[in-house]
Amino acid sequence: MSSQVFSHKTFNQSLKKYYSFYTGGFIAFVLALAVAEQIGMSRQWIGYWFLFATIGLYAGIGIMARTAEVAEYYVAGRRVPAFFNGMATGADWMSAASFIGMAGTLFLGGFDGLAWVMGWTGGYCLVALFLAPYLRKFGQFTIPDFLAERYGGNIVRTIGIISAITCSFVYVVAQIYGVGLITSRFTGLEFGVGVFVGLSGILVCSMLGGMKAVTWTQVAQYIILIIAYMTPVVWLGIKHTGIPVPQLAYGYTLQKVGDLEKKITADPKEQEVRKIFADRAAAGRAALAAPDKAYAEGKAMVEKNLADAKAANAPADKIAATEKAVAAYPKDVNAAKPMWTRETGLAARAAPPRPHAQAFAGKDEAAQNTARLNFIGIVFCMMFGTAALPHILMRYYTTPSVQQARVSVFWSLFFIFLLYFTAPCLAVLAKYDMYSNLVGSSFASLPAWAAAWAKVDPGLLNITDINKDGIVQWAEVVIGGDLIVLATPEIAGLPYVVSGLVAAGGLAAALSTADGLLLTIANALSHDLYYKMIDPHATTTKRVTISKVLLVVVAIIAAYVTSLKPGDILFLVGAAFSLAASAFFPPLVLGVFWKRANKWGAIVGMAVGLGVCAYYMYSRYPFFGVNMPLWFGLSPVSAGMFGLPAGLITIFVVSLLTSPPSREVQELVEHVRYPHLRGDTMVSEAR
């Protein structure tokens, strides 16, 4: 025993030493690039340096951690200390959506966006209280392992495999998409090439060393992503609040944002722009109501403009512009309809800015209550989904002990918390900066960052002088959510090297999550399907080799699906959480806390949970075209709100109607409830 204590301690200490050196080295690398930028290195080269240096680094760690041992490959040898497992979980958890999208969602949605922040943190309470310590004591390799052992039989395992693969695959597509987007944006490579470069990075880290390699790269990736997220925010915070911890002081900035919102609402020039949008939307609606008349009038109008310009002997460029308008006019009524539909959509821009901190948007009490219900629905599904996503739960198999698993959940949430309590702060600071510096500036001299982004990517920032007064009104600005994180370094007036750093951080976030997810899918196939169900006598070498091959195959399929650019990615991510919550949460928790839960309860319960959830999404989400009326106005993303209770109740009822589980299963439950039972002969841990 004493030698083991010693080895865990030294291991932990040398890890701390390595990663301190690594962090110092990374900071030195960024500073060196900053100096190089001052000397004159081009932006594109800074982008390349960040991309290839970080991917090379991850690959290096992956190669050093290569292994052919089963326990090393599946659970990193079960000796990852709580602190480092916390960091790895943080990176595993925080995806491209968290890193790049979150602050933007909060910027655009104000208070209502906080549902995601709460949902994606509070779920760890459920992981800590209901799952992590017990799964660690059980000590197998995958989540279907636990279900199969606890409830017995291949049917449960199969449902487990299907659910694990479905939700992980949906999620991994979103990550690879993020990888492609970031690489292409910051290096100028094409989207497809970006996906490929990123994918090779993912594969080199995870293929050779499985969980072991993924763990140590994820720690490295966490360090990069948190430095990248904090640097510009701290800078912007010093600029607007005067202290380097703006998270604590932005309440006053939020008040100023509120004052500026009132000013913008009352400003006559702003009202003028909003009126223009309201009129255009009304005209669009009228045109759709009487299309033939509107088409003829519109056509006559552009032709008249051209004739007038010619008659008045206007300058050549003006005549050219009116000629272009005539040529661009839709050729018949049906071709004009999409244009009018777009115009009606402008109604959204006719509204004054909604107060940032105001909870639950809605024109009346009933609409606000529906918004509140949807807020709670998202919180609920994200939380229970967190506590049921296999790639997260799997991480708690890797700690040396049950107590370390408990402590490790603490560190996980602590490291996630650092980013998630910063995102709302960044949203407020960015909004304050735009309200006070962008609004009211003249079109001739826009702030440098705004001019640059509006030119590079009109999808993220679009500013048009609607009322032709040469001054920027807030109603004239359209912002895409991803702009907030991507442009913050420039808004804060930092050199380009910090933008490169942010891109490296976003890439780290996307790669680390993709690693964990791909490993989950490959393990479900190689361990649960192949080894446990098809060939239980396979040698360890064969099992690990099959897992490595499957990882590559799954990665290529995922990259292929990504290249098709499937629709609404945010919905897919939400759907993955709802599905995981409905299928996994009830059987996992009842498996530990209710001895009476049995095989048939679990089978029917998982099927019902998954079924109700999938049915609600299918019949309500517009993509599928069924569009039945919503229950209580709850949006289909929160389908888990129905699926989870349905699954839970079904497990109760069916278990009570059928015979209780065997004595052995009940002993297994007792076994996992105690960190160490003296005299207990059962060994559930796989080595």
Add this chain to the structure above:
Amino acid sequence: MQLTEKHQEYWRKNLVYTAILLLVWFIVTFVEAWYARELNSITFFGFPFGFYMSAQGSLAIYVAIIGIYAILMRKLDLEYNVDEGDLE
């Protein structure tokens, strides 16, 4: 193996801890969100209180809940002699 009376007591205490911490979690999550509009009329360090809780306060409490659980359970393990020895 046959569990003793003490083992049963350990599990009951664990359930009590779990239930209490879960209640705190429920209050700072769902009760807080339900009354967010009302809470927003209170000002806290410059923040509307409902906004503060959802953006920061509840999150910090989540971290605390997990930390407290780990500490309590460590003590309980030792007290009931079900700890895993000194595995650092």
